[in-house]
Amino acid sequence: MALKNSSKPKKIGVVGVGSFGAAIANMLAEKNEVMVYARKEEIVEEINSVHTASGREINPSIQATFDPEELCRSCNILFFMVPSAAFVDVVRRFAPHLYPFHLIIHGTKGLALNLGPGESLETVQKLRRSQILTMSEVILQETVSVRVGCLAGPNISKELSLGQPAATVIASKYNEVILEGQRLLRSEKFQVYGNSDIIGVELSGVLKNIIAIAAGAIAGLGLGENAKGLLISRGMVEMVHLSKALGGSVQSVIGLAGVGDLVTTCNSVDSRNFTVGFRLAKGETLDQILSTMDEVAEGVNTVRIIDAFIKTAGIRAPITENLHRVLFEDLPIAEALHFLMKYPFSVDVDFV
Ligand SMILES: NC(=O)C1=CN([C@@H]2O[C@H](COP(=O)(O)OP(=O)(O)OC[C@H]3O[C@@H](n4cnc5c(N)ncnc54)[C@H](O)[C@@H]3O)[C@@H](O)[C@H]2O)C=CC1
Numbered sequence: 001m002a003l004k005n006s007s008k009p010k011k012i013g014v015v016g017v018g019s020f021g022a023a024i025a026n027m028l029a030e031k032n033e034v035m036v037y038a039r040k041e042e043i044v045e046e047i048n049s050v051h052t053a054s055g056r057e058i059n060p061s062i063q064a065t066f067d068p069e070e071l072c073r074s075c076n077i078l079f080f081m082v083p084s085a086a087f088v089d090v091v092r093r094f095a096p097h098l099y100p101f102h103l104i105i106h107g108t109k110g111l112a113l114n115l116g117p118g119e120s121l122e123t124v125q126k127l128r129r130s131q132i133l134t135m136s137e138v139i140l141q142e143t144v145s146v147r148v149g150c151l152a153g154p155n156i157s158k159e160l161s162l163g164q165p166a167a168t169v170i171a172s173k174y175n176e177v178i179l180e181g182q183r184l185l186r187s188e189k190f191q192v193y194g195n196s197d198i199i200g201v202e203l204s205g206v207l208k209n210i211i212a213i214a215a216g217a218i219a220g221l222g223l224g225e226n227a228k229g230l231l232i233s234r235g236m237v238e239m240v241h242l243s244k245a246l247g248g249s250v251q252s253v254i255g256l257a258g259v260g261d262l263v264t265t266c267n268s269v270d271s272r273n274f275t276v277g278f279r280l281a282k283g284e285t286l287d288q289i290l291s292t293m294d295e296v297a298e299g300v301n302t303v304r305i306i307d308a309f310i311k312t313a314g315i316r317a318p319i320t321e322n323l324h325r326v327l328f329e330d331l332p333i334a335e336a337l338h339f340l341m342k343y344p345f346s347v348d349v350d351f352v
């Protein structure tokens with residue numbers, strides 16, 4: 001049955017109530033009626049009865065459903081807040097219930113692959129740009145929605161949940177999406193900037209996770225602030241080159257969603273990506289770390305994807321390449337660091 005976009009006021013939908021989804025749903029609920037989607041019936045039950053989701057506090061005004069159709073019928077604006085590994089599946093579950101009037105903003109800082117049947121990263125090994133999708137590209141590919149945006153910036157969910165001041169970027173080709181995001185989320189504690197370069201903003205949030213793993217490793221090795229400053233500035237240059245090669249602008253990388261989030265994530269013990277690097281430097285294996293983390297560290301998969309992209313892009317990205325060898329080829333962190341210190345970086349800023 002075709003759905004009409006009635007003039008009845010709609011709720012705001014949030015898909016995924018993990019760490020970030022719960023924080024954003026609660027912020028949206030300060031000014032709006034909110035409905036959240038969780039795939040597990042017991043989480044829906046927990047939210048509707050005791051107003052928590054896996055123990056995280058949920059504003060009592062928020063209703064939960066595990067029915068994508070109900071969420072799409074009740075809401076014109078949907079925030080997708082699930083990890084990239086589940087993103088394509090989740091979007092496909094929603095696609096039959098989405099109409100062009102739906103406006104979608106996602107908060108996911110990861111990438112997906114666009115490969116042929118039977119192909120995987122292991123079989124192809126090298127990736128072209130057309131084989132990599134940002135989450136907005138997944139939404140455009142899988143649904144009839146066109147008014148798509150992303151939300152990215154220094155937004156550690158624990159700090160947002162404590163009501164600490166922060167800011168974010170809503171990026172979209174459609175000004176209407178930016179204005180709606182600002183209207184829904186802006187408050188005295190939360191500033192919302194706009195940017196029309198959605199690909200550049202998505203890539204900024206994705207690529208900073210690589211550098212955050214490396215920053216965690218530097219901290220885990222007991223190195224100082226000079227080393228961290230070196231990593232952050234070279235990391236930013238690497239992000240600029242990668243983002244340009246993938247279709248983003250330099251401006252977005254040097255803005256809040258790029259440098260802003262890079263500085264935050266490289267300094268926060270609450271960052272899951274930083275934590276992965278820290279624990280690696282303390283001697284744990286990647287398998288040990290991932291099997292004991294409840295939440296997602298997107299940077300691990302991003303390193304694999306970007307390392308495979310570098311092989312076709314004709315650019316060097318020494319931090320990513322060395323981190324790939326540490327994560328997946330057993331290169332000791334101290335050796336990776338030694339290699340980077342010998343790397344012939346000679347020009348400080350070569351992109352402006
Ligand atoms: N936590 C943070 O501070 C921030 C996270 N992000 C990004 O937000 C995204 C989500 O991260 P978190 O909420 O932190 O992750 P999380 O690991 O805390 O939660 C992920 C949520 O997605 C749900 N999920 C997983 N697979 C699903 C599926 N197939 N169908 C439906 N739901 C599914 C899980 O049940 C869980 O509720 C990531 O891309 C992350 O990079 C962005 C900014 C801040």
Ligand SMILES: O=C(CO)COP(=O)(O)O
Binds near residue numbers: 261
């Ligand atoms: O993106 C984030 C903060 O802006 C969260 O970083 P982590 O995913 O590393 O926790």
